Amino acid sequence: MQKSYKYIIAITLLTAATAIFQSCGGKGDADDKSISVKKDTYTIPDSLLKTLNIDTVSTEQLKNAITLTGKVSFNEDNVAKIYPMVSGTVTDIRGVLGDYVNAGQVLGVIHSSEMAGYSNDLINAETNLRVAKKNLDATKDMATSGLASQKDVLGAEAAYEQAQSELNRVNRVLKINGGNTQGDFLIKSPVSGFIVEKQATNNMVIRTDNNNDLFTISDLKNVWIWANVYESNIGNVHVGDDVDVTTLSYPGRVFKGKIDKIMNVLDPTNKVMKVRVVLSNTDYALKPEMFASVTVSNKENKTALSIPSQALIFDNSQYFVVVYNSKSDVQIRPVKIINIVGQRAYITEGLKEGDKIIGSQAILIYGALNS
Numbered sequence: 326m327q328k329s330y331k332y333i334i335a336i337t338l339l340t341a342a343t344a345i346f347q348s349c350g351g352k353g354d355a356d357d358k359s360i361s362v363k364k365d366t367y368t369i370p371d372s373l374l375k376t377l378n379i380d381t382v383s384t385e386q387l388k389n390a391i392t393l394t395g396k397v398s399f400n401e402d403n404v405a406k407i408y409p410m411v412s413g414t415v416t417d418i419r420g421v422l423g424d425y426v427n428a429g430q431v432l433g434v435i436h437s438s439e440m441a442g443y444s445n446d447l448i449n450a451e452t453n454l455r456v457a458k459k460n461l462d463a464t465k466d467m468a469t470s471g472l473a474s475q476k477d478v479l480g481a482e483a484a485y486e487q488a489q490s491e492l493n494r495v496n497r498v499l500k501i502n503g504g505n506t507q508g509d510f511l512i513k514s515p516v517s518g519f520i521v522e523k524q525a526t527n528n529m530v531i532r533t534d535n536n537n538d539l540f541t542i543s544d545l546k547n548v549w550i551w552a553n554v555y556e557s558n559i560g561n562v563h564v565g566d567d568v569d570v571t572t573l574s575y576p577g578r579v580f581k582g583k584i585d586k587i588m589n590v591l592d593p594t595n596k597v598m599k600v601r602v603v604l605s606n607t608d609y610a611l612k613p614e615m616f617a618s619v620t621v622s623n624k625e626n627k628t629a630l631s632i633p634s635q636a637l638i639f640d641n642s643q644y645f646v647v648v649y650n651s652k653s654d655v656q657i658r659p660v661k662i663i664n665i666v667g668q669r670a671y672i673t674e675g676l677k678e679g680d681k682i683i684g685s686q687a688i689l690i691y692g693a694l695n696s
Contacts, residue, residue, distance in 0.1 A: 367694055368653040373686070378633075379649055380684035382676045385631040390622040390666040391561055393600075395552035397572075397615040399543040400603070405516045406538040410502050413437030413510065415529045420540065422523045426514045432540055433512040433525055441508035443499045450492040457481070457488035518544035521613050545613075548606045550582070552619040553597040562587065562621055568602050569620045569667055572611070580604050580611070584621065622666050629663055629671040636684045637662070637670055638691050646676065647683040647690045655683070657694055 369377070413435040420432040464481035467473035503510050512525070522541035531539075550570055554562050564587055570580040586601040602619065604611065637660075638645045648656045660675030676682070683690055 366653055367655065369655065369690065373689070374652050377686055378684040379681055380633050380636060382630055382632055382678055382680040382682060384628050384678050385669070386624045387627040387629045387663065387671055388622045388624055388666040388669070389561065389664060390620050391558050393552040393554060393619040393621060395550050395617045395619045397611045397613055397617055398549045398551055399521050399545060399613050400547055400549055403547070404521070404541055404543040405514070405518070407432070407512060407514070407540040407542070408538050409435065409531045409533055409535065411435060411437040411439040411510045412532045413439070413530070415525050415531060416527055418525055418527050420520050420523065422520055424520045426517065426520060426542065428514060428517045430514045431511050432514055435510040435512065435531070437508065437510050440502060440505060440510050443495070443502060444506045444508060446495045447499055447506065450488070450495040454488040454492050457485040461485045512539060514540070514542050516542055516544070518542045521545070545606055545609055548604055548611050548613070550602040550604060550617055550619060552600050552602065552617070553595065554600055555597055556591070559598055561623065562600055563623060566621050566623045568622070570602065570604065571618045572615050574615065575610065620667065629673070630676055630678060631669050631671055632676070632682060633684045634665050634668055634670040636682050636687055638688055645691065647687045647694070649681045649683050655690055655694065657691060
C-alpha cells in the first residue's frame with residue numbers, strides 16, 4: 326500500500342513538471358514569432374529629404390545612342406597656311422607650336438636672292454621713270470621751239486607711260502612678296518590666332534616649288550570633331566543628330582553639338598566613314614589632336630517611359646528604382662531598361678506614367694531599405 330502511494334505521487338509530479346515545461350516552451354515560441362514579424366517602417370529623415378530630387382515618370386520619344394571614337398581638329402575653313410613665296414634660307418624663327426600670334430606679326434626671315442632681284446628691279450624702274458620724265462619734258466620744250474615734231478612728243482609720252490607702268494608692276498610684285506627692299510622676305514602671320522602647325526626651322530633652305538607650308542594659323546574659336554563610323558552603324562547616323570562630346574582631359578564636361586557633315590565615302594585603310602561636328606571653343610579648352618568620345622543620339626518614331634538615369638540602381642544583375650509615395654512610404658521596385666541615353670533612361674516594365682521616384686541619392690535610400 327505504501328509502495329503504491331509513492332508511485333502515484335511520482336506520476337503526479339512528473340505530469341505537473343511536463344505541464345509547466347510545455348507552458349513555458351509555448352510562450353517562448355509565441356514571443357519569438359511576434360518578434361520576427363514585427364518590423365519598423367523606414368522613414369526618410371527630414372534633413373535627407375530636403376536634399377533629394379523627386380522626379381516623375383513621363384512618356385517621351387524614344388532615343389537611340391551610339392558612341393564613336395574621334396579626335397579634335399582645327400577648323401580647316403578658318404585657317405591661314407603660310408607658304409614660302411620665294412626661295413632662300415630661313416633664319417630668325419620667332420614662333421613655336423601653340424603660340425598665339427597677332428595679324429602682321431613676323432614669324433621668321435628668309436634671306437633670298439629673289440628678293441634682292443626684286444629690289445634691284447625697283448631701283449631700275451625708278452631710274453627709268455626719271456629718265457623718261459626728263460626726256461618727255463625736253464621733247465616738249467624742243468617741240469615748243471620747233472626743234473621736235475609732235476610725233477617725237479608722242480613717242481616720249483609713250484616711253485614715260487611705259488616706265489610708269491613698269492614701276493607699278495615692280496611695286497606690286499614687291500608688295501606681294503612682303504615689300505622688303507633689303508633682300509629679305511619677312512614671314513608674317515596674315516591673321517591672329519594660334520600656331521597649330523610649324524615646319525619652318527632656322528637655316529632651312531626652301532624653294533617655291535615645295536608644297537609644304539611653313540606655318541598654319543588658326544584662331545581655334547571653333548573646332549572640328551572628326552568621328553569614325555563603322556559600317557554597321559552608318560544607318561544610325563544622320564546630319565543634324567545631337568551629339569555629346571567628352572574628352573580624357575575634361576571627364577566631367579560634356580560639349581554639345583550636332584553632326585553637320587557626313588563624308589559619304591569610307592576610308593580605304595580603316596574602313597570607317599567620317600562625320601564632322603563643329604563645336605564652339607571660346608575658352609580654348611579643346612586642343613587639336615585630342616582624342617574624343619562622341620555619343621550620337623537620334624529619335625525614333627516610338628515613345629517609352631523615361632526617368633533620369635541617375636535614379637537607377639544596379640544590384641545583383643538587375644536595375645532598381647526607389648518609388649516615393651511619402652517620406653514614410655518608399656518602395657524598391659525592379660525595372661527593365663530599353664536604353665540609357667545621356668541623362669535619360671527608357672524603361673518597359675516596373676513603373677507607370679506619373680509615378681514618383683527618387684532621382685538623387687537613391688542608393689542611400691536603397692541601402693537603408695535593404696538593411
